[in-house]
Amino acid sequence: MLTDSDLSALLITLQLAALTTLILLLLGTPFAWWLARSRWRFKYLLEAVVALPLVLPPTVLGFYLLVALGPQGPIGVLLQALGGQSIAFTFTGLVIGSVCYSLPFVVQPLQNAFAAIDQRLLEAAATLRAAPLDRFFSLVVPLAKPGFLTAATLGFAHTVGEFGVVLMIGGNIPGETRVLSIAIYDHVESLQYGQAHRLSAALLLFSFLVLFLVYRMNQRRREQTPHR
Amino acid sequence: MNANIHLHFSLALSGFDLDVAAEIPGQGVTALFGRSGSGKTSLLRCIAGLERPTHAYLRINGVLWHDSVQHLFVPPQQRGIGYVFQEGVLFPHLRVRDNLLYGFRRTPGAEQVESLQRVVDLLGLQTLLQRYPVQLSGGEKQRVAIGRALLNNPRLLLMDEPMASLDRSHKKEIIPYLECLHRSTSIPIIYVTHDPDELIRVSDYLLLIEAGRLIAQGPLEQMLARIDLPIARGDDAGALVSATVLEHDEQFHLSRVGFAGGELTVSAIDQPPGSEIRIRIQAKDVSLALEAPGPTSIMNILPARVVEMQAHGRGRMVVRLDVGGVPVLARITQKSQQRLALHPGSQVYAQIKSVALLT
Numbered sequence: 243m244l245t246d247s248d249l250s251a252l253l254i255t256l257q258l259a260a261l262t263t264l265i266l267l268l269l270g271t272p273f274a275w276w277l278a279r280s281r282w283r284f285k286y287l288l289e290a291v292v293a294l295p296l297v298l299p300p301t302v303l304g305f306y307l308l309v310a311l312g313p314q315g316p317i318g319v320l321l322q323a324l325g326g327q328s329i330a331f332t333f334t335g336l337v338i339g340s341v342c343y344s345l346p347f348v349v350q351p352l353q354n355a356f357a358a359i360d361q362r363l364l365e366a367a368a369t370l371r372a373a374p375l376d377r378f379f380s381l382v383v384p385l386a387k388p389g390f391l392t393a394a395t396l397g398f399a400h401t402v403g404e405f406g407v408v409l410m411i412g413g414n415i416p417g418e419t420r421v422l423s424i425a426i427y428d429h430v431e432s433l434q435y436g437q438a439h440r441l442s443a444a445l446l447l448f449s450f451l452v453l454f455l456v457y458r459m460n461q462r463r464r465e466q467t468p469h470r
Numbered sequence: 471m472n473a474n475i476h477l478h479f480s481l482a483l484s485g486f487d488l489d490v491a492a493e494i495p496g497q498g499v500t501a502l503f504g505r506s507g508s509g510k511t512s513l514l515r516c517i518a519g520l521e522r523p524t525h526a527y528l529r530i531n532g533v534l535w536h537d538s539v540q541h542l543f544v545p546p547q548q549r550g551i552g553y554v555f556q557e558g559v560l561f562p563h564l565r566v567r568d569n570l571l572y573g574f575r576r577t578p579g580a581e582q583v584e585s586l587q588r589v590v591d592l593l594g595l596q597t598l599l600q601r602y603p604v605q606l607s608g609g610e611k612q613r614v615a616i617g618r619a620l621l622n623n624p625r626l627l628l629m630d631e632p633m634a635s636l637d638r639s640h641k642k643e644i645i646p647y648l649e650c651l652h653r654s655t656s657i658p659i660i661y662v663t664h665d666p667d668e669l670i671r672v673s674d675y676l677l678l679i680e681a682g683r684l685i686a687q688g689p690l691e692q693m694l695a696r697i698d699l700p701i702a703r704g705d706d707a708g709a710l711v712s713a714t715v716l717e718h719d720e721q722f723h724l725s726r727v728g729f730a731g732g733e734l735t736v737s738a739i740d741q742p743p744g745s746e747i748r749i750r751i752q753a754k755d756v757s758l759a760l761e762a763p764g765p766t767s768i769m770n771i772l773p774a775r776v777v778e779m780q781a782h783g784r785g786r787m788v789v790r791l792d793v794g795g796v797p798v799l800a801r802i803t804q805k806s807q808q809r810l811a812l813h814p815g816s817q818v819y820a821q822i823k824s825v826a827l828l829t
Contacts, residue, residue, distance in 0.1 A: 362555060365553075367572070368519075368546040369619075369628075370576065370619075370622050371547045371573055371577060372547055372576060376547075381563075
């Protein structure tokens with residue numbers, strides 16, 4: 243069915259998407275919480291920055307990341323000064339690129355879910371002896387569950403499908419940074435339509451399956467909380 | 471007065487500043503009474519620690535909760551209070567049972583004096599325990615909210631117009647529970663309301679708030695007998711009188727009650743002779759005559775002395791009477807006052823058309 247090189251591309255893609263989603267949920271949750279609750283007057287500046295990847299061509303984002311992460315870029319220089327190596331054209335570089343690229347897909351659903359939570363519920367919990375972190379886990383997490391689900395799904399799926407950023411900063415190193423979308427592109431370039439077909443179909447099926455499961459879970463939740 | 475709650479808050483609100491300093495009894499129900507938008511809810515939120523005004527002082531039964539001078543602020547979760555919001559504010563993802571136990575499970579073992587069973591019985595929640603908040607009516611939600619606050623084992627219970635969002639029939643459903651709560655708990659309660667009827671039914675002590683200022687405070691009976699306060703101008707103005715049930719007249723469904731100023735015949739009271747009761751005589755149900763009236767359908771006519779009078783809008787006035795040492799209010803027209811030449815010291819007969827039993 244799939245060649246070894248295709249299989250490794252699939253594996254790298256899944257690893258990249260899973261790691262990116264995890265990092266985004268960990269960083270995005272407190273950030274989205276802050277965005278939803280803060281009354282800082284220049285908050286919209288940060289919101290605009292978060293939304294940038296939505297409108298920016300991925301190649302532009304990838305280009306700047308390449309410059310920043312490269313041996314002469316600020317982050318590259320910093321890493322080298324700390325004794326590390328340049329992370330452009332590495333899996334780590336891919337993860338950093340994907341986190342930037344998929345940021346709005348995780349932060350925005352979370353921010354919306356947090357903003358929709360009635361402030362008085364948190365006040366009620368405070369009067370009922372719940373400290374801030376307790377309130378977050380006993381109220382915010384369960385109430386924002388659909389938001390978390392949407393954020394994770396969109397973040398994951400969007401990372402799986404990315405192409406431009408990866409091409410700019412990841413290159414195309416088999417077994418290291420060669421992801422599915424690039425493998426498909428390569429097959430088409432070399433007129434291996436059969437291979438491209440199999441990979442594309444696998445990706446299509448996978449994406450549909452993920453979305454199907456998420457929507458079914460959301461549907462169940464709606465049925466479990468009955469309305470009059 | 472056993473003043474155990476000392477407070478002073480200054481807080482800028484939209485339109486006016488809240489600035490209230492008061493001493494409140496450490497037991498019973500204290501009402502924060504005033505018009506909508508007078509700052510009552512903000513004051514209650516300050517007491518709960520949900521607002522953090524620049525100038526604040528709050529000490530409860532010897533424990534300092536807030537002192538802006540010393541930069542001391544105990545956050546709400548460490549105060550051990552019960553707070554009942556206007557609309558219940560139940561946690562939508564938890565069943566009634568878990569809503570009730572939310573605070574209880576977070577109460578240190580030594581402070582867990584309340585029990586689920588007792589609260590469920592007190593508020594009639596047995597059949598609701600497995601439901602989600604969306605499946606409850608307004609009145610049921612409010613009962614659960616009160617139960618949740620009680621199960622937090624509070625040292626102070628704060629209630630923000632718990633009946634404001636309810637219609638008349640649901641209010642009737644809640645009031646008995648509140649009266650019952652009043653009798654069965656020793657926790658001091660601070661109760662925000664703008665409804666005079668609610669005020670009279672549930673409170674013992676009254677803080678009158680107007681545009682962010684405390685304009686008067688005192689025990690409820692004394693405050694209701696004052697004619698210089700806004701309450702005396704309202705339709706619900708009237709005196710509260712403590713009385714004792716004397717005897718029942720089965721044939722006519724009447725009871726006789728005695729108070730310091732004499733005896734009254736009222737509709738049958740379902741309590742044995744000797745019971746202590748509180749009755750309410752509304753000012754609009756009291757008319758005055760200079761001489762003892764001849765045959766009349768009014769059964770309660772008592773000699774009284776005019777103490778003071780205050781005119782207010784639309785040609786009306788309110789008169790404070792002394793009936794054997796007990797203050798009773800009467801509402802008459804200014805024209806009647808002129809015709810009868812009433813003045814402080816006048817001897818009159820108060821004709822009381824109806825009397826309402828409170829508890």
